[in-house]
Amino acid sequence: MxxxxxxxxxxxxPDDFRARQLLSRDMLRGDLEGEALERYVExxxxxxxxxxxxxxxxxxxxxxxxxxxxxxAIEMMSIVGARVDIARFGWEAxxxxxxxxxxxxxxxxxxxxxxxxxRRIYDQMLEPRWAISMGACCSSMGVFNNYALVPSDKxxxxxxxxxxxPPRPEALMHGILRLRDKIQGHGRDGWRERYDAxxxxxxxxxxxxxxxxxxxxxxxxxxxxx
Amino acid sequence: MPDATGLELTxxxxxxxxxxxxxxxxxxxxxxxxxxxxxxxxxVLTGLREKGYTFLASLHGVDYYPEEPRLGVIYELLxxxxxxxxxxxxxxxxxxxxxATATGLFPGAEFxxxxxxxxxxxxxxxxxDLRRILMPEDFEGFPQRRDFPIGGEPVLFTYNEEKSYGKWx
Numbered sequence: 368m369x370x371x372x373x374x375x376x377x378x379x380x381p382d383d384f385r386a387r388q389l390l391s392r393d394m395l396r397g398d399l400e401g402e403a404l405e406r407y408v409e410x411x412x413x414x415x416x417x418x419x420x421x422x423x424x425x426x427x428x429x430x431x432x433x434x435x436x437x438x439x440a441i442e443m444m445s446i447v448g449a450r451v452d453i454a455r456f457g458w459e460a461x462x463x464x465x466x467x468x469x470x471x472x473x474x475x476x477x478x479x480x481x482x483x484x485x486r487r488i489y490d491q492m493l494e495p496r497w498a499i500s501m502g503a504c505c506s507s508m509g510v511f512n513n514y515a516l517v518p519s520d521k522x523x524x525x526x527x528x529x530x531x532x533p534p535r536p537e538a539l540m541h542g543i544l545r546l547r548d549k550i551q552g553h554g555r556d557g558w559r560e561r562y563d564a565x566x567x568x569x570x571x572x573x574x575x576x577x578x579x580x581x582x583x584x585x586x587x588x589x590x591x592x593x
Numbered sequence: 594m595p596d597a598t599g600l601e602l603t604x605x606x607x608x609x610x611x612x613x614x615x616x617x618x619x620x621x622x623x624x625x626x627x628x629x630x631x632x633x634x635x636x637v638l639t640g641l642r643e644k645g646y647t648f649l650a651s652l653h654g655v656d657y658y659p660e661e662p663r664l665g666v667i668y669e670l671l672x673x674x675x676x677x678x679x680x681x682x683x684x685x686x687x688x689x690x691x692x693a694t695a696t697g698l699f700p701g702a703e704f705x706x707x708x709x710x711x712x713x714x715x716x717x718x719x720x721x722d723l724r725r726i727l728m729p730e731d732f733e734g735f736p737q738r739r740d741f742p743i744g745g746e747p748v749l750f751t752y753n754e755e756k757s758y759g760k761w762x
Contacts, residue, residue, distance in 0.1 A: 480729050513743050514736045515728070 426550035432468035433461040437475025439502040439533040465491040476504035500525040503532040600625040626680040646670035652705035654713040658739035694719040712737035
């Protein structure tokens with residue numbers, strides 16, 4: 368690439384700081400008129416919608432809920448630390464009350480008995496609110512896919528799923544940035560759209576019903592998996 | 594641990610006390626085990642407690658699936674003076690599994706017995722408060738039995754997202 372170096376001469380004077388300073392002094396004094404005023408306004412005002420501005424600030428000031436379920440919570444705690452510093456994005460104030468929190472990070476396995484408790488905490492949070500499902504157990508029950516657990520999609524809406532067992536703090540950070548994009552209204556598409564892979568979903572035959580129900584479930588009396 | 598001879602002597606003493614109580618003894622890999630008739634388990638536990646096995650270290654259930662009787666309730670006893678451990682194993686059939694409670698002798702058996710009831714469905718007669726302890730109270734079935742299905746909820750993937758029930762709208 369060719370690098371072009373030239374000295375800033377009088378030609379670039381309107382961009383000069385001193386010149387702009389004088390221009391704004393003139394404007395404040397009321398001396399600017401007509402075309403000069405139009406140009407001045409055009410240069411110094413940014414237009415946006417209130418909605419966009421609010422979303423921008425919401426995405427940069429999330430209060431997560433102080434809430435851990437299992438081993439993923441250990442990884443979740445480390446995102447507050449210095450290495451992957453969540454405070455860079457204004458998310459660092461973990462709130463101990465659902466009334467003050469905007470984000471629920473489900474970090475760990477959710478048992479059948481815990482699900483109503485979590486649902487209640489989620490209901491107590493004020494709108495707008497978001498939820499991240501962290502780790503395999505919470506999204507698909509992972510290694511504990513048995514009678515005791517329930518996936519989080521079944522009882523509350525989840526915005527971002529972070530896979531892993533447990534996910535590294537960087538992975539959670541990636542999920543958090545994704546959620547921030549989503550809140551600010553420019554969420555990236557899913558990986559299928561990004562990698563141009565639409566139409567590659569898993570396909571099963573018409574008569575194949577073995578995947579409809581729970582995985583790992585055997586017909587009554589069959590103890591092959593026991 | 595009592596050695597094999599010590600185990601036989603203990604079994605003899607208990608048979609003198611109640612002839613029908615001990616069905617068998619088993620000494621395997623250094624572990625002494627008494628197989629007892631479920632109807633006389635409290636008798637056996639009382640006798641052992643008088644002998645010095647005053648601490649019930651654990652009480653748990655097992656499902657020995659192909660064998661019959663299938664269910665086992667195992668009491669792990671500890672003699673703290675001689676540092677001897679002894680297992681007491683009572684076998685039960687799955688249809689109407691009932692056994693007398695040990696809470697009269699060992700009050701600490703209350704929660705383990707509730708757990709065995711929760712997971713295996715063994716009813717402890719005389720238990721002060723026999724409810725489920727781990728699973729929700731309206732849960733059906735006994736999940737640690739071998740004939741209980743392992744899997745639970747279907748997992749939502751892209752292929753079954755539309756068809757699967759219960760997706761939060």
